[in-house]
Amino acid sequence: MAYNIPEKYQDLTPAAQVDKKTLNKMEWMSCFLQASFNYERMQACGWLWGILPGLQKIHTNKEDLKASMAHNLDFLNTHPFLVTFVMGIVLSLEQNKADTQTIRSVRISAAGPLGGIGDALFWLTLVPITAGITANMALNNKSIIGAILFLAIFNAVQFAIRYFLMHWSYNLGTKAVTMLTSNAKEFTRAASILGIFTVGALIANYGTTSLRIMIVDPAINVQSLLDGILPKLIPLLITVGLYFLIKKGWTPIKCIILILITGIIGCAFGIFAGDSKAIDADGHPIPGGYNPLVQWYDYPAPAAPEKTGQQAWDALQNVVDQLAKEGTTVTMPE
Numbered sequence: 001m002a003y004n005i006p007e008k009y010q011d012l013t014p015a016a017q018v019d020k021k022t023l024n025k026m027e028w029m030s031c032f033l034q035a036s037f038n039y040e041r042m043q044a045c046g047w048l049w050g051i052l053p054g055l056q057k058i059h060t061n062k063e064d065l066k067a068s069m070a071h072n073l074d075f076l077n078t079h080p081f082l083v084t085f086v087m088g089i090v091l092s093l094e095q096n097k098a099d100t101q102t103i104r105s106v107r108i109s110a111a112g113p114l115g116g117i118g119d120a121l122f123w124l125t126l127v128p129i130t131a132g133i134t135a136n137m138a139l140n141n142k143s144i145i146g147a148i149l150f151l152a153i154f155n156a157v158q159f160a161i162r163y164f165l166m167h168w169s170y171n172l173g174t175k176a177v178t179m180l181t182s183n184a185k186e187f188t189r190a191a192s193i194l195g196i197f198t199v200g201a202l203i204a205n206y207g208t209t210s211l212r213i214m215i216v217d218p219a220i221n222v223q224s225l226l227d228g229i230l231p232k233l234i235p236l237l238i239t240v241g242l243y244f245l246i247k248k249g250w251t252p253i254k255c256i257i258l259i260l261i262t263g264i265i266g267c268a269f270g271i272f273a274g275d276s277k278a279i280d281a282d283g284h285p286i287p288g289g290y291n292p293l294v295q296w297y298d299y300p301a302p303a304a305p306e307k308t309g310q311q312a313w314d315a316l317q318n319v320v321d322q323l324a325k326e327g328t329t330v331t332m333p334e
Contacts, residue, residue: 005071005100012097015058018170025053026087027159027166033080042077050083054091071100078111079118081158086110088169122158124196130154132202207235212273212288214299223273268293 029050036045048069055072059065078086089110093103130153138146211234213222226233242255266272270292278286287299323329 003070006067007101008099009059009061009064009067009097011061011064014097015095018054018057018091018095020167022053022057023166023170026050027084027162029053030083030087030162033083041073041075044073044076047076047083048072051087051091055094058094067100068094071104074104076107076111077115079114081122081161082114082118082165084162084166085114085169088166089173091170092173124199126154126157128199128202203235203239204232207232209234209238210273212270213297214287270295270297
């Protein structure tokens with residue numbers, strides 16, 4: 001039997017202020033926003049779980065608590081790190097016993113813009129910057145400290161934001177909705193510009209895709225020609241190509257599969273280079289780092305390493321000694 005949510009609560013007396021301990025508890029419980037994610041109501045179950053301690057403090061009337069829990073199970077989809085902003089606003093409305101339809105409308109209007117803002121703030125700004133710095137530390141220093149530092153910084157920032165938004169939006173109430181919607185466009189644009197700039201820098205710094213192809217007689221390295229035109233041209237073209245594919249409706253999963261297949265085929269045919277420090281049976285480095293399955297062009301053998309002054313002198317001394325054994329005397333210069 002369907003439950004009909006009443007438009008107004010039975011007890012319309014404003015409730016007492018929710019204590020900080022309960023607000024902090026809601027902050028921690030908001031971490032489970034997507035624990036029961038489904039395609040019918042998205043984050044509704046996790047949302048109710050997170051806000052429930054506050055509702056229990058506000059609604060002492062069991063029927064009012066029942067109605068509040070029912071309408072808080074409505075469809076909800078927002079950014080998981082910024083959800084406490086919505087919780088604080090909704091909790092202030094619940095405390096003042098606003099009608100249920102108003103609370104539902106405010107919840108949707110506040111939750112919607114946070115998806116774009118949160119993506120720009122976290123996935124396009126915080127994660128690339130933090131991961132770029134700490135990954136560089138891990139690669140250069142060969143230390144696990146880089147990974148630990150990334151997790152520490154990322155989680156410190158997101159929990160600090162959860163805590164601040166929980167208390168700030170609850171005290172601010174419905175005024176926060178107007179402030180959010182009036183500045184959402186400018187904030188999102190600024191964060192997106194910073195994030196795109198950072199992603200571009202990471203592509204230039206870590207994009208290592210290069211060509212292995214060598215045109216011989218005389219030997220011409222195709223990658224050297226491209227570097228003379230524009231360094232990191234191949235990673236740039238890959239990024240731009242994926243961008244246009246996504247604009248045409250490709251999903252990230254399809255793009256990943258395309259990159260995987262292209263990489264495997266390219267390496268099998270000796271198109272892409274790789275610096276795996278591979279060596280052949282004689283101990284010489286293999287150009288490009290691997291032997292392709294299909295060798296459709298000749299790669300020149302690596303040049304012999306230049307000898308140091310001492311090595312050249314020792315080699316010359318060996319020749320002199322060999323000549324002396326054969327009866328030819330050679331005087332070495334001083």
